[in-house]
Amino acid sequence: TVTYNSLITNYGKVGQVDEAIQCLEEMKAKGVRRDTVTYNALISAFLRIGDIDGAVTALENMTSDHVRRDATTYNAILDAFAKSGGFDDVWRWLGRMKEDRIRRDVVTYTVLIDALFKAGDYDNVVRMYEEMRDDGIVPSTVTYNLLITVFARRREMPRVLAAFQEMRDECVSPDLVTFNSLIDAYCKSNDVAGAIQAFSDMRQARLRPSIITFNTLIDAHVRQNDMEGALLVVEEMKRTRVRLDEITFNTLLKGLLREGGTESDILELFQEMARSGIRPGTVTVNLVSDALSAQGRVSELMALFDGMKAAGAKPDVKAYANLVQSLARVGDLQAAESYVEAMRRDGLEPT
């Protein structure tokens, strides 16, 4: 059974849902016992390709196959509905979970808190956390990580630190994500010194910084208009063989644009980007078009925009809108028209 379960899991991870279903059929044919993990793995496979209906069907098939559902089964479905914004479905499935007499666990509550947070419903985030504690559930590392992120977004540094302290008090061990979230919290409060302190605490805890750690630190410096500090972080990434990604470059680009970098500075960064094997993305285009249109640098914007498109970037409606508006403002209606055309060719509707 465990062998088959692993197979299903692995097919699911690479998006081969049909093969995963085959495994289940083979188990039935050969009389191999299916258990809760079997179905949970299959449900997870469906959800990974975004097929909620398939996942629900699998959940329902558990009954006829005489396999018990557990909290993991429901958590997976709840998370999928929460992430697709189907709040009514979330509440409906919570009800079904209760009818099925499955108790909510720490993951259930964390999923719910995350859903409320993403919906911007802070009051209910707090309420749900209290409900969880009243239910006798102890928060996990992930729950605390989420709370740190929630408070960071609201710029409530004292609460961030209180959550971090509470973690220690309850002997819940901080992990890489905890420190990344903590560093980001300092970063968002414009406290680079705090961010650097947290970074060194992280090393004390013998955790290895990830690409996200470094990208966050770069952003901390960029927010202070400290490009030199940001570039030092990049040096450390190279030294420690951490790869750079599109986010790394976009963050650097943000800093460069903010301090009014020239077109050639920008092109230089793009070249470095290409050397690292990274193509500009939609966010890259947005960064450039927002900054240059605000600064009235229309011809540079047009040239860079074309260059990014040629390099494979996919501008979105907002990027086009910025460019077209800027062109119209300087009276170049002909060029503006041509971009409206290009926009249609990309399958985007002008607004």
Add this chain to the structure above:
RNA sequence: GCUUUUAUCUGUCAAGUAC
């Protein structure tokens, strides 16, 4: 006791701040 299934972190816009 161990193995297989579900939740959390970084860039644009947003948010926030000011009027």
